[in-house]
Amino acid sequence: MSPIVFVSLGPGEADLITLKGLKVLQTADCIFYPATILKEGAVSSRALDIMMELDIDPKKTIPFHVPMSKDRSPAIDAYNRVSEEAVQQYLLNLKVAIVAEGDAGFYSSIHYIFDTLVKQNIRVEHIAGIPAFIASGALAGIHIVKQEEELNVIPGIISASSLIDKINSGKVVVIMKVSQCQDAVKECISAIPTATFHYFENVGVKEKEYYTCDTQEIISRKFPYFSLMIIHQ
Structure with missing residues (x-):
């Protein structure tokens, strides 16, 4: 099976993603990305904005909503749900990517998902990005x-x-x-x-x-x- 790949998007400018990261997104079957529901009900996602600039097929993108609160338990619950969904896709032998702004291994809350998958002995890969x-x-x-x-x-x-x-x-x-x-x-x-x-x-x-x-x-x-x-x- 292909590993679940954590792709670093860079700080915001689409051109700052690495070629390696871009190739993973282009060939992935499904891509999980973080999004935030604003007070007025609108959805905000810098990660999705970057992927749209890169012409990534929106049909294979899957949002997960991360509550912005000092109480981290709702966010951790959201990360746990993403982990479960990603494993389901992985077991179907699909190419799964999970994106993070900046570098996925540098002050990125996406590490909750990464650590959960590692504990389950799921193959993972981290593609470096620009913090x-x-x-x-x-x-x-x-x-x-x-x-x-x-x-x-x-x-x-x-x-x-x-x-x-x-x-x-x-x-x-x-x-x-x-x-x-x-x-x-x-x-x-x-x-x-x-x-x-x-x-x-x-x-x-x-x-x-x-x-x-x-x-x-x-x-x-x-x-x-x-x-x-x-x-x-």
Whole structure:
């Protein structure tokens, strides 16, 4: 049987998928993709938008709805249902793909599905992709790390004091989902005027990309969900 393949779509721009990932999507029999039901009832899916730009046959795409809540139990239930459906297709000897934005193995909640399948001894494969912070560096035209510099990639759940310590350690800091710690970040901007704060929103999404290193501009903004930051001391 063909393995269930986890395909990384990249940060949002369709052209940033790898050729290997694209070939898997083109030859797959069914493709599971994450979607979110908005408050007004509409369905939103960056993953589907990317696949439509790549001319992937919509007839073989299957959405799974991931509730956006701090309580992760509804989302985990959704991932468990996807795992069951994917195994059913796999046992029919179909070519199954599951897509994730960015890289499927880098801060991707899709790992719940991956881990579940591995525990069931289902053959799986992970195709690498471009994570959002790499695309952000390219957008800003900066070298994220140079020579012997060290990189510290952290989630958005961090206090101002901890973040200040990380910045002052001399390492380059990348914060994923920076909307979760925007007050801490704004406090750090005032506390460490020698640091450069590169702020990004919706990297890879046409007409929505935003980048600035103007600290006053950053302080005045409300950070959306799809935002991240690269900090150089």
